[in-house]
Amino acid sequence: MFSYRLELTGEEIVVYCEGDIDIDAGDTFEEELEPELAKAAVVILNLESVQFVDSSGIGLLIKLVQNLQEQERQVWIEKTQPEVMEVFELLQLDEILGKSIFR
Amino acid sequence: MERNVISKGKTVEQAVDRALALLGAKKEEVSIEVIDSENRGFLGLNSKPAVVKVSLLATSIPQPTTFVPPVDIHGEMIPASLDGRVIGMTELTGSTANSSTSTLTELAAGLPEHAPSKNIQEEGKIWVAEGRICINIPAGGSLPIIDAFKSEDVVINGRTLLAGQSAAVSGEDSIEVKLDSETKDAIWQLDIAKDGMTATLKIEPGYCIVNYLVDTEPDTRLMLRVAQKKIPAAIDPEVIYQQLTDLNIIFGIDQSVIEVACRADKAGSFVIASGRAPIHGHDGMFELKTNDTARKVQPKLRENGTIDYRETREFPSILEGEMIGTIIPAYPGTDGIDIYGNRVQAPAVHDIQIVPGKDVMLSEDKLSAIALKSGMPSPNKQGRLIKLSIIPKLMHNGDVDLATGNIHFQGDVEISGAVQDTMQVEAEGNIRVRGNVNMAQITAGNSLIVHANILSSKVVVGQLQLFHGQVAPMLMYLREQTELLKKAVRQVSGASAFKLNDMNQTGLAPLFQVLFQGRFKWMMEQLQRLMTLEEQYQSTLKEEWTRYFNEIRTGFMHKESSHFRTAEDLEGFIRRTNYLYTMAVTPTLERNFARLHYIQSSTVRCGGDIIVEKGTYNAHLHCEGRLEAIGALRGGTYYAAEGMILQEGGSPGTGSTRLHVDAKGKIKAGKILAGTTIQVGERIYQFAEDAEHVIAQLDENNQLVWKGRE
Known part of the structure; x- marks a missing residue:
């Protein structure tokens, strides 16, 4: 089950993700999370508590980041678990989202 | 002219023999004068050698200067030259002379009373002849001097000379010169081809490098000079034969090549045994025996060097009850043999079988096919099967126009008239149109022949x-x-x-x-x-x-x-x-083609070849095969994957003409007008001037090159 917690500091918002980013996270991502990020100029996605992903979930993540980037907002993904990072690397997320996305 | 030698020996006989050897003469050819008989003395004391003078008779004098055969130093032979000089000779190596320098000097000094010579030389001479050191000391003459050329290379009476040292020598001294030689054995290797069909001998020949003394003129001092020569070392063919035997190679051994290889003086590879390759047979084939004799006519070579395909590009057709074709049975190959004497099987051959399709019947032996209806035979090869059917033919008399409607037919179509405005003719097989095609659309599954003009139309052939x-x-x-x-x-x-x-x-x-x-x-x-x-x-x-x-x-x-x-x-x-x-x-059995006459403002796409009989004006031709144009291509675009040959390309002042072939193709044109663009593969070139006899293609560096005259 996917959930998240937000922490706003000035123009910077940190999204603490928890649970799996998978096909079931679709509604949460598109209907709740994305509108909440509308105000922030800098968005940091903290994936420390994400242990599993699936292809649909990665699709959601890509779409979210790309939408934010289109609005010329700075996005970072941080503290990704090594196992999850392995999946990201296999799918070349750094190519799709820009090399500087992970920190 | 007289030549004589004064010789010494233990006995008179021995002295004479030595003199004869020195002169290279027989006893009959000389006169012998005994100057002093031997005296054995008492208990060997005061013993004296025998001395003889041997003179060559005038008739048998060969060459007055050749008198340097090898002489054993113990012989104590004193040959005399023409003027009576006394010569002492010493052998190069291996001698163990007992006599010291002083005894020789004494001897020389004691001789003059016997010597008939009058002009006594004061200086002893030393020289090298035929690789040996020779010494000549006249009676009372000084001793010649030898210089060491390198440390420890010259040994005199067992004592080495150091570099730069010299020694006075007499004929009695043992002078040894150490000369190195270097030997390299031949290296060889026998390689057997993986298929066992050849044995190749790879050889790096061996050699022996020999150092020898360079001949010099007689002088009072001798500076030795050393030269080298390389003598090839042959391989014993027996070791090669042994190796072949060890490897069980028995067939196709070429002894003459082995002989040559063993004596080779350069590194090289020699095929010394080769098997006999199997001769391939051929698979069964199906041969059409249609009445289309025109198709079998050899293409004619026109005067301008191009080939006339027109006579060869016809549709095959067959009448009801006629034989369509027969099977030519497979022909087996002949087995070969490898160098081990094993049989090498020729590749297997396969027979082919006819599968009768629509309107086709097989003969009883199943080797011939007979048409049950008139039409075009359509052989379709699939592996070892030939699917054969007859495609029916639709004959349409007169024009295709609004009155007759469009034609769509699952077979061949022949139209005796024209195809008029906006009409469509579509056939799965071949289409022949005897009249014009005007503002119409033609789609032929196989091939197309249009005898008149194609104007503002769209043509697709061999989709x-x-x-x-x-x-x-x-x-x-x-x-x-x-x-x-x-x-x-x-x-x-x-x-x-x-x-x-x-x-x-x-x-x-x-x-x-x-x-x-x-x-x-x-x-x-x-x-x-x-x-x-x-x-x-x-x-x-x-x-x-x-x-x-x-x-x-x-x-x-x-x-x-x-x-x-x-x-x-x-x-x-x-x-x-x-x-x-x-x-x-997979290439199809029958290649599609479009044989067209004149094309204007039209698009033609063809899966096979396009032949243009008269010419084009502002047309767009595209084919996956070859394009041949007997007339001129004026304006438009022309693509032929495999290459094109045309009489003339380009349009004076009517927009550009573009000729395009794939990287492996060639553009051959009798004439190309200025402004025309050609493209081979990815390379493009535009002609600034008219050019004749153009051949354009890519070179090995993938650059477009063209020959011709501007």
Whole structure:
């Protein structure tokens, strides 16, 4: 089950993700999370508590980041678990989202 | 002229023998004068040698200067030259002279009273002749001097001379010169070809490098000079034969090559045994025996050097009850033999079988096929089977116009008149139009012949071949990409943090969506191009293609779901892609062609060759085979994958003409007008001036080069 917690500091918002980013996270991502990020100029996605992903979930993540980037907002993904990072690397997320996305 | 030698020996006889050897003469050719008989003395004390003077008789004098044969130093021989000089000779090596320098000097000093000579030389001379050191000391003469050329190379009476040292020597001294020699053995190796058909001897010949003394003129001092010569060392052929025996090689051994190889003075490879290759037979074949004699006529060579294909490009046709063709049985090959004496089988040959299709009957022996209806025989080879059917023919008398309606026919169509405005003629087989084609559309599954003009029309010939030509490279790319895609799916599925749950609902679609954005960026574009191609050829394509394109649509193109759920599903798709690719690149038995007369403001696409009999004006021709134009191509675009040959290309002041062939093709043109652009592969060139006898192609560096006269 996917959930998240937000922490706003000035123009910077940190999204603490928890649970799996998978096909079931679709509604949460598109209907709740994305509108909440509308105000922030800098968005940091903290994936420390994400242990599993699936292809649909990665699709959601890509779409979210790309939408934010289109609005010329700075996005970072941080503290990704090594196992999850392995999946990201296999799918070349750094190519799709820009090399500087992970920190 | 007289030549004589004064010789000493223990006995008179010995002295004479030595003198004869020195003169190179026989006893009959000389006169002998005993100067002093030997005196053995008492208990060896005061013993004296015998001394004789031997003179060559005038008639038998050979060459007055050649008197330097080897002489043993113990012989104590004192040859006399013409003027009576006394010569002491010493052998180069291995001598153990007992007599000291002083005894020789004494001896020389004691001689003059016997010597008949009057002009006594004061200086002893030393020289090298034929590699040996020679010394001549006249009676009372001084001793000649030898210089060491290198430390420890010259040994005199067992004592070495150091570099720069010199020594006075007499004929009695033992002078030893150490000369190195270097020997390298021949290296050889016998290589047997993997197929056992040849044995090759690789040889690096051996040699012996010998140092020898360079001859000098007699002088009072001798500076030795050393030179080298290289003597090749042959291989004993027996060792080669032994090796062949050890390896059980018995067949096709060429002894003469072994002889030559063993004596080779340069490194090289020699095939010393070779088997006999099997002679290939041929598979069974099907031969059409139609009445289209015109088709069998050899193409004529025209005066300008081009080939007249017109007579060879006709449709085969056959009447009811006629024999369509026969099978030529397979002809087996002849077995060969390898160098071990084993039999090498000729490749197997296969017979071919006719499968009778529509309106075809087989003879009793099943070797001939007979037509049950008139039409065009259509042989279709599939492996070892020939599927043979008769394609019916529709004869249309007069024009095709609004009154007759369009023609769509699953066979051949022949129209005796013209095809008029906006009309369509479509046939699965061949089409022949005897009149004009005007503002119309012609689609021929096989080939097309138009005897008159094509004006403002659209012509498609051999669609299936056209389609195959275009789809093949795309399928090849798709096959490679899907193979990589399969690997990527496997990799990701194996990652520990990757959940596979959603695949049950959506298949691989979401994963594809991610991959198409990343590593497989170009795949989506390629898939879309395939979809466009399908649309273009929809009407021509058989079910297997339609099914395949549907699989692409449901497998890759839908964002939400895919019927591919695992990497193994992709494996099946790769197999089907490969099957269709093979179909697309397999050449058909009969190549399609379009033989046209004059073309203006029209588009012609042909899967095979295009022959233009008169010329074109502002036309767009595209063919997957060759284009031949007997007339001029004026304005428009012309593409022929395999190459083109034309009489004239270009248009004076009527817009540009573009001639295009693939990288391996050639453009041959009698004349190309200024402003015309040619393209070979990716390389483009525009002619600034008119040029004649042009041949354009890519060179080995992939650059466009053309020959001709501007």
